[in-house]
Amino acid sequence: MKTLIKVKPKDYKVGDTVKIDFMAMHPMESGMRKDKDTGKIVPAHYINEVNFLFNDKVLTKMVTWESLSVNPVLSISMKVSAAGTLKVLAKDNKGESVETSAAITPKG
Amino acid sequence: MERRSFLKGFGAVSACAALVPSIVSAADEAKKVSGPNEMSVESALAAITGGKSVTPSSKVSLSAPEIAENGAVVPVKVSVESPMSANDYVKAIHIFATKNNNVRCANVYLTPANGEATFATRIKLGTTQDVLAVAEMSNGTFLSAKQNVKVTIGGCG
Missing domain, CATH: 2.60.40.2470 (SoxY domain)
Known part of the structure; x- marks a missing residue:
């Protein structure tokens, strides 16, 4: 699972509210689709848990289901209180987990 | 003769058609029960x-x-x-x-x-x-x- 965190806008100060995009490369199989070649149902494979942590404190927790699109993008807001690290932990229903982090560096 | 065979064939097809819906609905029911995370x-x-x-x-x-x-x-x-x-x-x-x-x-x-x-x-x-x-x-x-x-x-x- 490849992941990416984007913080928008690029320049922000302490006290600003920024938008955080978390992107993951994931097939998000619903478990309903049939494989065109073999005719067998492709088993469900989707991200079911995403946790956003800022300086190891919980910012946002998400429980997600197979109805999210392929390569999902999850965007939330965050009020910048200090400089620090934003960590995102994502898990899928097959037990694969990934940890991504981004530095939050407010200017001024 | 042609007409007769045609009618025979037609009868067979319609008999099949009558059977098909029940099979489909049964399959649908099975899917509903076994569907992952099925929820209303x-x-x-x-x-x-x-x-x-x-x-x-x-x-x-x-x-x-x-x-x-x-x-x-x-x-x-x-x-x-x-x-x-x-x-x-x-x-x-x-x-x-x-x-x-x-x-x-x-x-x-x-x-x-x-x-x-x-x-x-x-x-x-x-x-x-x-x-x-x-x-x-x-x-x-x-x-x-x-x-x-x-x-x-x-x-x-």
């Missing part, structure tokens, strides 16, 4: 609200396209009016696709540190249906917003 809107809502009433509110704004050509990628954005202070904030935003096999799309649990109660993502829609957003406030009330999305090509399968 009523039970999904009850699991979240615990029986409390959900009131439609203008405080919750849900933006989704009115017509989605491709049901596999439907952008959905929810924002809830709230000061997001320590004692008055949006606890959670839940998104449901009311006619998908599993209506649950995402349950997002927010904290006051979010600053604004917004959530955006892209979801899959099987057919034309209502997208429902439910916001759980810190005082225990549930507010909702709904929008119908017309889907030209389904995105579930």
